[in-house]
Amino acid sequence: AITAERIKKLPVLMGEVDVLKSLQTLPGVQSGGEGRSGIFVRGGDYDQNLFLLDGITLYNPEHLQGFTSAVNADLLDDVVLYKGAFPSRFGSRLSSVIDIGLREGDMRKYHASITVGMLASRLQVEGPLWKDHTSFNIGARMSYFNTIVRPLLEEVVYDNPGQMNNFSHMKYYDINAKLMHRLGDSDKLTAVFYTGHDVNNATPNESRQEFIYEDRTSHMHGYVTNTMTSRTLNNWTNLLGGLHYTHQFSSQLKLDAALNYSGYDYELSYATSSSSRTSVTAQEGES
Numbered sequence: 001a002i003t004a005e006r007i008k009k010l011p012v013l014m015g016e017v018d019v020l021k022s023l024q025t026l027p028g029v030q031s032g033g034e035g036r037s038g039i040f041v042r043g044g045d046y047d048q049n050l051f052l053l054d055g056i057t058l059y060n061p062e063h064l065q066g067f068t069s070a071v072n073a074d075l076l077d078d079v080v081l082y083k084g085a086f087p088s089r090f091g092s093r094l095s096s097v098i099d100i101g102l103r104e105g106d107m108r109k110y111h112a113s114i115t116v117g118m119l120a121s122r123l124q125v126e127g128p129l130w131k132d133h134t135s136f137n138i139g140a141r142m143s144y145f146n147t148i149v150r151p152l153l154e155e156v157v158y159d160n161p162g163q164m165n166n167f168s169h170m171k172y173y174d175i176n177a178k179l180m181h182r183l184g185d186s187d188k189l190t191a192v193f194y195t196g197h198d199v200n201n202a203t204p205n206e207s208r209q210e211f212i213y214e215d216r217t218s219h220m221h222g223y224v225t226n227t228m229t230s231r232t233l234n235n236w237t238n239l240l241g242g243l244h245y246t247h248q249f250s251s252q253l254k255l256d257a258a259l260n261y262s263g264y265d266y267e268l269s270y271a272t273s274s275s276s277r278t279s280v281t282a283q284e285g286e287s
């Protein structure tokens with residue numbers, strides 16, 4: 001297991017604390033590419049990893065084409081990585097299980113933080129709804145990669161302005177929330193909510209064809225220009241929700257019951273448009 005304190009102490013890129021990149025420092029875990037959050041465990045493929053957020057399946061754990069993870073580190077409690085012989089209750093994966101736990105809110109005091117980074121800004125608020133009984137912890141992030149970072153990289157790093165075209169239409173947001181209520185000394189009810197939306201549209205592609213127009217009968221000539229524009233629209237949404245009840249019978253016996261929902265919506269569409277422009281001028285008639 002890796003604690004939130006250890007993850008936040010690791011070196012970060014562009015000020016973004018990343019849960020998945022912290023796992024790449026462990027033995028047997030490799031990166032999916034330079035600067036990417038994807039992980040490959042002991043030779044397994046990327047889709048053989050099971051990602052859980054407080055026990056709820058998270059189908060796509062990345063933002064910005066894998067540049068950062070989909071989990072807000074401000075709400076992180078700990079991360080447990082099973083690299084082999086993981087419990088049978090997880091199932092459905094061959095390589096590993098990554099169980100990410102969200103932190104419960106403070107039961108006695110209110111806390112809030114605002115972070116402005118190069119890739120995104122974050123807001124996190126926690127505190128008691130009912131002192132010593134009910135707490136909440138809410139966090140949200142919103143990116144502005146295509147507004148700030150892309151123009152900066154084009155100006156400073158790349159000589160060719162078109163080098164960043166593939167990244168010019170990317171953005172994301174996510175919201176995490178955890179609500180906890182103590183029913184008694186041995187009973188606890190927890191509610192978890194997460195939603196995240198990514199946009200990764202391709203740069204519009206434009207092609208033009210020009211033809212010469214000539215009508216000798218009416219002594220007219222000119223040009224006909226046909227323009228076709230195509231664009232690929234690509235976005236996806238994660239939506240998670242769950243209720244978790246815990247009863248502690250003794251220090252060695254505990255009852256856990258959970259009701260979870262996990263949805264993943266992926267949309268890919270292709271749009272085209274065409275236009276035609278004719279420029280005609282008159283010729284002087286032949287004598």
